[in-house]
Amino acid sequence: MATASLKKFVYIAIAAAILTISLKLIAYLLTNSVGILSDALESCVNLIAALVALIMIKLAEKPPDQEHEFGHNKAEYFSSAIEGGLIVLAAFSIIWSAVPRIIRPQPLENVGVGLLVAVGASLINLAASAILVKNGKKYNSITLEADGKHLMTDVLTSGGVLLGIGLIKVTGWMRLDGIVAVGVALNIIWTGYQLLKRSALGLLDTSFPKEQMDSIKLVLEKYEQQNIQYHSLMTRQSGQRKFILLHILVPGKMDIQQGHNLAEKIENDLRGLFPNTQTTVFTHLEPIEDPVSMLDINIDRL
DSSP states (O other): OOHHHHHHHHHHHHHHHHHHHHHHHHHHHHHOOHHHHHHHHHHHHHHHHHHHHHHHHHHHTSOOOSSOTTOSTTHHHHHHHHHHHHHHHHHHHHHHHHHHHHHSOOOOOSHHHHHHHHHHHHHHHHHHHHHHHHHHHHTTOHHHHHHHHHHHHHHHHHHHHHHHHHHHHHHOOTHHHHHHHHHHHHHHHHHHHHHHHHHHHHHTTOOOOHHHHHHHHHHHHHHHTTTOEEEEEEEEEETTEEEEEEEEEEOTTOOHHHHHHHHHHHHHHHHTTSTTSEEEEEEEEEETTOGGGGTTSSSSOO
């Protein structure tokens, strides 16, 4: 996928963050609700995260160079890790602001108008989130997907804040404002943890999910029926790029050209499993009759 296309999606996140921050701050000034203020703080995190995402996507899509021959795709994991850390930081700042409101609750003002403005901000985030998550999955970009899921969390937490304000209006219990804000913060902490965990797994070269591994094995089983075996199947995800490595065991009498043609066919079949995805397949041919071929099944040769 072209760099410009991915950047276009990040610009949507930046624009949505700026717009929602403005609307939520207006809603806070109208209502004096710490819950809405906490929501506005999270939108500030969204803006910072989107700017970091833009920088990291530019880096991730740089072509391979002499020092980074496998590309720069892992830069996306740094983006989602930074975003996760910012989310957790914002959550603790929300709790810091909310606890005094629980101890000494303050009356809310202009609730009706404030709610209307906050709902408008949530609808903007909902639209931006749908675009980012859809394209993040389509182009296998953890940065876009993380940004989209973060915005969706913002929508859900905004819903919680609005519910809290509505309940205050009905019950008159002012402490609900601070209590809802703390609940929002706890939800944000969980989202941040999930992003940090996923980033760490990506940096640790985690294998493909089970369903993807099963589809790879299904392709290779077709060749096993032709007496073509395989072993040492290894996979890893690096940002938008997938890597598949395997050894192909062929009859020793097969000449170099035949083996090369077979390897090309297998590689093309495996790449075809992941359309619209950067997929690199490495194959290594070995004679099936040679016992030495069985010494390198694992990552370390026996």
